[in-house]
Amino acid sequence: MTTELTDTVGVDGAAGPGGDQTPTFDAAPPEPYRTKSRARQTAETVLPPLVLGAAIIGLWYVVTYVFLDPGKRFLLRPPHEVWQVGFADWENFSEILGGLWSSTRVAMIGLAIAIAIGFFLAIIMSQAKVIERGIFPFMVVLQAIPILAIVPLISFWFGTGQTARILVCVIISLFPIIVNTLFGLQSAERGTHDLFTLHNASRLTRLRKLMLPAAMPAIFAGLRISAGLSVIGAIVGDFFFGRGDVGIGQLLQRYANQLDGEQLLAAVFMSSALGVAVFLIFGWIQNLAISRWHESGSGGI
Amino acid sequence: MADTVTSASAPAGAGANGRTALAFDEIGMVFPDGTEALRDISFQVDRGEFVTIVGPSGCGKSTLLKIASGLLTNTAGTVQVDRERIGYVFQDATLLPWRNVQANVELFAELHKIGKAERRKLADEAIELVGLKGFENHYPKSLSGGMKMRASLARTLTLRPPVFLFDEPFGAVDEITREHLNDETQQLFQREGFAGLFITHSISEAVFMSTRVLVMSARPGQIVAEYEVPFDYPRVPDLRFDPEFANLAGEVSHALRGGHS
Numbered sequence: 052m053t054t055e056l057t058d059t060v061g062v063d064g065a066a067g068p069g070g071d072q073t074p075t076f077d078a079a080p081p082e083p084y085r086t087k088s089r090a091r092q093t094a095e096t097v098l099p100p101l102v103l104g105a106a107i108i109g110l111w112y113v114v115t116y117v118f119l120d121p122g123k124r125f126l127l128r129p130p131h132e133v134w135q136v137g138f139a140d141w142e143n144f145s146e147i148l149g150g151l152w153s154s155t156r157v158a159m160i161g162l163a164i165a166i167a168i169g170f171f172l173a174i175i176m177s178q179a180k181v182i183e184r185g186i187f188p189f190m191v192v193l194q195a196i197p198i199l200a201i202v203p204l205i206s207f208w209f210g211t212g213q214t215a216r217i218l219v220c221v222i223i224s225l226f227p228i229i230v231n232t233l234f235g236l237q238s239a240e241r242g243t244h245d246l247f248t249l250h251n252a253s254r255l256t257r258l259r260k261l262m263l264p265a266a267m268p269a270i271f272a273g274l275r276i277s278a279g280l281s282v283i284g285a286i287v288g289d290f291f292f293g294r295g296d297v298g299i300g301q302l303l304q305r306y307a308n309q310l311d312g313e314q315l316l317a318a319v320f321m322s323s324a325l326g327v328a329v330f331l332i333f334g335w336i337q338n339l340a341i342s343r344w345h346e347s348g349s350g351g352i
Numbered sequence: 353m354a355d356t357v358t359s360a361s362a363p364a365g366a367g368a369n370g371r372t373a374l375a376f377d378e379i380g381m382v383f384p385d386g387t388e389a390l391r392d393i394s395f396q397v398d399r400g401e402f403v404t405i406v407g408p409s410g411c412g413k414s415t416l417l418k419i420a421s422g423l424l425t426n427t428a429g430t431v432q433v434d435r436e437r438i439g440y441v442f443q444d445a446t447l448l449p450w451r452n453v454q455a456n457v458e459l460f461a462e463l464h465k466i467g468k469a470e471r472r473k474l475a476d477e478a479i480e481l482v483g484l485k486g487f488e489n490h491y492p493k494s495l496s497g498g499m500k501m502r503a504s505l506a507r508t509l510t511l512r513p514p515v516f517l518f519d520e521p522f523g524a525v526d527e528i529t530r531e532h533l534n535d536e537t538q539q540l541f542q543r544e545g546f547a548g549l550f551i552t553h554s555i556s557e558a559v560f561m562s563t564r565v566l567v568m569s570a571r572p573g574q575i576v577a578e579y580e581v582p583f584d585y586p587r588v589p590d591l592r593f594d595p596e597f598a599n600l601a602g603e604v605s606h607a608l609r610g611g612h613s
Contacts, residue, residue, distance in 0.1 A: 240444075240446065242442050242444055242446035243446050243448060245423055245442070245446075246446060246459070246460075247463070248423060249421055249422070249423065249438065249440055250460055250463040250464060251463070252463050256463065260448075260459075260462075260463075261448070264448065264450045265448075265450075267450070341450070343491060344449050344450045344451075344491045344492070344493060345449065345450075345493075346493060
């Protein structure tokens, strides 16, 4: 029996982008030959999204002023009015920022708790197949419950306060952390495990010096997914509960009810910006942590 | 020392001359699925001996090393070896990608709880020995196949193993690099005087480095021929073009193809 030492441990692809633990046979993939000037390269990177962005704004004006008759124009206010009312008016904008901050806090506390629980569960699952087999089905069930089905249940049990909101975030962001961390912990090559066996490494040493470092790329992939989900959880919880500390979810609901089209759009843009910011921040942390040795680099935007 | 593996009755002859570092006695291996990988393997490797096993792929050569190191347990026979500081170089370099060369080479010493300063000294020496000086801060992803293998060798050298197992370590590198590595391994052997057991399917590699070549048959693996290699150390690269070398390589090749003479 010859063991294939180069094999990466195959787990089902449910982990998404966590699986890119390629065996490192060669140096970095070849750079394309540089035949264009740097300025031209920059232009080619920056121009397409700018052009498309301009086209979208143009289309937006067309819809507002051409397709909508004046009586229905409140449905889609033109871009400059959204800017003036939603962003440039400090009173309105600071209200959105305040809501955003409240939701961010909820999301980050929820994420932190999900990380703690997720790491703990993934680590004990990685130590014995029996535990993995026991816990995993319940994780899948938990993951399969639509968030809109669980929010009423949570408010039924825990009310509409901070605890309930944080709980929504924990539930929605837990699964990707567990799956990716577990996948990562199992991703160390068979040959490297043999090394630790040969030199009588303890379970803890194996975990600390082999399994956890090997898991880092997958852990970060999971974190980025979960961070985004946690933000969504915070907004959905706030939107549904509609009481207590005002988050961006409540603002969205209020603007919609009051037909404040400009502020509604501004709040939507800012929610999206929050999601992007979270994604970028976690990408940046990932880069700091593993880009020295891992092939994948930053990934994403 | 405490880890010497013996069964109830020590095999006759093992350790008779006091220099035997590794002794297989009637080793057999049948896997749970019924595959018989090895049958009745008996031989010894003394300190200062470099024994190479050549055999067709899948004949159980690697299994034998796994048994020697304790990664697998044989189903028949006994092994005698001190497993406390056994050196084992795999087919792949199996470097930890998140550690640079220095930290990778220090790994074993670290696992054996050797202090930081001592670890560093051992690693520096080993890195120097395999010619990786200047690459201490490189990560495996930026090393060539040959350099990774050197780092892997250095990592094992830090333990000064009295028994050194090599599982086709140079199979994946190009011919020129392989000859360099053969040359360096042979010098290391001369310098360290360990008991070496080397697995390969390259006859030229086997004859060039070894004091003795064993030929293994296809599955179930059995030793079918044995050749003493008479050349003195240090061996020079041009030895490969010596008529006597070619003769011996021819005989080994013949045995490998099925003839027993």
